[in-house]
Amino acid sequence: MKKSDIHEVYEILEDVYRNMDEPSVTKISKQTRRDPFRVLISCLISLRTKDEVTLAASNRLFAKADTPEKMLTIPADEIAKLIYPAGFYKTKSNTITNICRILLDEYDGKVPDEIDELLKLKGVGRKTANLVVVEGYGRDAICVDTHVHRIFNRLGYVATKTPDKTEMELRKHLPIKYWIRINEILVSYGREICTPVSPHCSYCRLSDICDKVSVDRRR
DNA sequence: AAAACGGGGGC
DNA sequence: GCCCCAGTTTT
Numbered sequence: 001m002k003k004s005d006i007h008e009v010y011e012i013l014e015d016v017y018r019n020m021d022e023p024s025v026t027k028i029s030k031q032t033r034r035d036p037f038r039v040l041i042s043c044l045i046s047l048r049t050k051d052e053v054t055l056a057a058s059n060r061l062f063a064k065a066d067t068p069e070k071m072l073t074i075p076a077d078e079i080a081k082l083i084y085p086a087g088f089y090k091t092k093s094n095t096i097t098n099i100c101r102i103l104l105d106e107y108d109g110k111v112p113d114e115i116d117e118l119l120k121l122k123g124v125g126r127k128t129a130n131l132v133v134v135e136g137y138g139r140d141a142i143c144v145d146t147h148v149h150r151i152f153n154r155l156g157y158v159a160t161k162t163p164d165k166t167e168m169e170l171r172k173h174l175p176i177k178y179w180i181r182i183n184e185i186l187v188s189y190g191r192e193i194c195t196p197v198s199p200h201c202s203y204c205r206l207s208d209i210c211d212k213v214s215v216d217r218r219r
Numbered sequence: 220a221a222a223a224c225g226g227g228g229g230c
Numbered sequence: 231g232c233c234c235c236a237g238t239t240t241t
Contacts, residue, residue, distance in 0.1 A: 053238085085237095090236095123228095146226080161231090
């Protein structure tokens with residue numbers, strides 16, 4: 001896939017997304033969108049965890065506390081119990097507590113809206129920082145999670161294994177007006193069509209320009 | 220028993 | 231940039 005094809009690829013994805021009954025991303029993030037704190041915390045929980053499990057764990061936690069102040073009233077080990085099935089509950093609950101402490105002490109209880117500030121928080125990397133900005137604040141950012149990266153990797157748009165490289169390329173070649181939607185579109189596409197294992201290439205509209213079309217295409 | 224799940228951090 | 235790491239659920 002040539003870099004210049006990015007616009008065409010976007011249009012196809014946009015069209016597919018428009019015709020989905022209920023894009024999975026809306027199910028996942030319905031209450032979370034535009035709430036920077038929820039975006040941040042559920043992202044921390046999502047580490048090495050399936051989306052459905054992350055959603056359930058996040059909701060259990062948010063029912064008890066949906067602000068940094070409230071979160072700090074819950075002992076870390078109780079947070080750990082609430083998010084238990086997500087795995088790494090010990091590490092994650094400590095990370096959550098630590099970050100809430102910093103938010104309260106240094107950021108007036110608010111989640112920063114700048115990538116650079118978010119990255120200063122231990123446990124927050126590029127994916128989380130970008131997601132907070134784009135989902136939490138509705139601002140221009142490109143969030144490259146495994147779904148987004150996997151799709152562009154298969155297309156041949158990027159060769160490296162690192163999502164950071166994908167983000168750089170998208171920032172360079174994808175017009176800014178598309179940045180906000182590219183993540184939600186590709187997350188849905190990645191969950192439903194370009195799945196991690198046995199992707200549904202037979203009805204993927206990108207298969208003609210994809211480097212890694214699997215046998216599913218001929219079924 | 221082995222694979223799948225997704226991201227941060229250290230080098 | 232590449233490699234390592236963590237625990238639970240599903241197959």
